[in-house]
Amino acid sequence: MGNTVTCCVSPGASPKLGRARGSVLGGGGGGGGGGGGGLAAAAGLDRRGAAYREITEAESGDSDPGGGGSHLQHISDREFPDDLALESNPSDHPRASTIFLSKSQTDVREKRKSNHINHVSPGQLTKKYSSCSTIFIDDSTVSQPNLRSTIKCVTLAIYYHIKNRDSDRSLDIFDEKSHPLTREEVPDDYFKHDPDHKHIYRFVRTLFSAAQLTAECAIVTLVYLERLLTYAEIDICPSNWKRIVLGAILLASKVWDDQAVWNVDYCQILKDITVEDMNEMERHFLELLQFNINVPASVYAKYYFDLRSLADDNNLSFLLEPLSKERAQKLEAISRLCEDKYKDLSKAAMRRSFSADNLVGIRRSNAILS
Numbered sequence: 268m269g270n271t272v273t274c275c276v277s278p279g280a281s282p283k284l285g286r287a288r289g290s291v292l293g294g295g296g297g298g299g300g301g302g303g304g305g306l307a308a309a310a311g312l313d314r315r316g317a318a319y320r321e322i323t324e325a326e327s328g329d330s331d332p333g334g335g336g337s338h339l340q341h342i343s344d345r346e347f348p349d350d351l352a353l354e355s356n357p358s359d360h361p362r363a364s365t366i367f368l369s370k371s372q373t374d375v376r377e378k379r380k381s382n383h384i385n386h387v388s389p390g391q392l393t394k395k396y397s398s399c400s401t402i403f404i405d406d407s408t409v410s411q412p413n414l415r416s417t418i419k420c421v422t423l424a425i426y427y428h429i430k431n432r433d434s435d436r437s438l439d440i441f442d443e444k445s446h447p448l449t450r451e452e453v454p455d456d457y458f459k460h461d462p463d464h465k466h467i468y469r470f471v472r473t474l475f476s477a478a479q480l481t482a483e484c485a486i487v488t489l490v491y492l493e494r495l496l497t498y499a500e501i502d503i504c505p506s507n508w509k510r511i512v513l514g515a516i517l518l519a520s521k522v523w524d525d526q527a528v529w530n531v532d533y534c535q536i537l538k539d540i541t542v543e544d545m546n547e548m549e550r551h552f553l554e555l556l557q558f559n560i561n562v563p564a565s566v567y568a569k570y571y572f573d574l575r576s577l578a579d580d581n582n583l584s585f586l587l588e589p590l591s592k593e594r595a596q597k598l599e600a601i602s603r604l605c606e607d608k609y610k611d612l613s614k615a616a617m618r619r620s621f622s623a624d625n626l627v628g629i630r631r632s633n634a635i636l637s
Contacts, residue, residue, distance in 0.1 A: 358494035361565035365573045366493050367424035370431040375580045402590040409571045412482035418475060419583060420574040421485045422468040425492070425503065425512060429461055432502040440551045441507035441514070448509055450539045458506040470509060471516070477536045478528040480520055486570050487519040488512070490562050491552075499555040513537075514552040517545070522560050 357363035407413035435458065439445050444453050475485065492515040496503060503511050513533070521527040530545040553560070578584065 356494070356497055358490045358497065358562075358566060359559070361563065361569050365570060366496070367427055367489070368573045368577060371424070371427040371577055371580060373431055374427065404590050404594075409568055412486065412571065414475070414482040414485075416578070416583075417482040417485045417574065418472055419468060420578050421489050422471050423464055423577060423581060423583065424489055424574065425467050425471075425508065426462070426464045428492075428496075428503045429467075429505065429508055432504055434502055435504045435506070436501045437504060437507045438499065438501060438551075438555075440548055441501075441510040443506055443509055446510060446544055446548070448513070448537055448540055458504065461505055462508065467508070467512075471512060474513070474516055474533075474536060478516075478520065478532065480516070480524070480528070483567075484516070484519050484523045486567060486574070487523050487562055488515045489574075490566060490570055491515040491518055491556070491560070494559070495552065495555055498557060498559075510548060514548050517549055518552055518556075518560065522562075 357365050407416055444457065447453055471485075474480070492503070492511060495501070495511065495515065501507075517528075517530070517533060530549065531542055533545055534540055534542055
């Protein structure tokens with residue numbers, strides 16, 4: 268899984284980057300589209316997370332009570348009071364509000380208040396509407412999110428995390444001054460300047476495009492990021508945001524994708540980072556998460572719809588595409604299958620009941636009394 272240096276001996280060993288190495292390393296590789304079955308597959312993260320945790324613990328020697336390593340408590344053994352869990356762990360519970368959405372509401376309210384006071388109109392409406400001749404549909408769903416729109420929303424959530432942070436609590440493993448990602452000298456005032464949304468988007472888009480990651484992986488990345496901030500009680504700020512985002516992407520790609528990108532592949536994308544540094548950051552990230560990398564389907568769906576709400580609040584609309592003839596035929600075929608399925612179910616339900624008129628012709632068997 269890329270947790271040890273021995274996994275990264277061969278640069279071409281990754282099953283994922285090996286398929287299109289020329290386009291990826293050449294800078295022209297495009298990211299893969301959103302994979303199908305995102306919500307259903309999110310339910311399988313529990314099983315993948317457990318398997319990944321077992322492999323990681325086996326390599327570190329922590330899973331063997333008699334192996335001399337420190338004993339790590341199993342996820343199922345940890346119990347949180349319901350009120351505390353809902354309040355402090357929104358990445359674990361579907362009813363808790365996401366942190367990024369609450370942090371963005373301050374700016375949204377101020378923007379609306381300013382527009383109301385200054386009598387500023389919202390401007391020309393850019394949203395497309397269906398007409399008699401053209402039907403526009405949103406190609407992003409919870410099971411198949413649009414890659415570009417999802418990355419924009421996730422990076423906007425990270426932007427609000429940084430902008431409206433409570434303080435500058437951090438750890439040395441994520442500090443860019445102590446562990447630089449490039450050979451360029453980090454400025455002394457690097458911790459004073461907040462990155463804008465475009466800068467964060469370019470950084471994340473480069474990683475997703477080069478590693479051919481999916482939109483579902485971006486949603487899981489945001490879940491892990493908020494879980495890290497909650498569990499470790501730190502803030503994402505200008506000094507650590509790149510390494511925190513990189514660690515969350517690295518972990519999400521391994522848990523979500525069947526053919527994950529290895530740590531050595533990220534070293535080829537970010538030329539100046541070493542495999543040892545990636546491995547150390549991954550180990551610290553897992554320990555801070557207490558090896559809790561499970562993402563229930565309900566939590567995944569909550570983050571997806573909260574991202575859509577964030578997009579609406581910031582006029583970041585999801586792409587609308589005209590309904591083509593081919594897609595209309597596919598939708599019609601799917602609707603016919605659903606209609607036939609429900610017809611069969613209704614017929615089966617009707618056969619279970621009889622009216623009074625049909626009781627005359629029913630043969631009855633003689634009862635045997637003993």
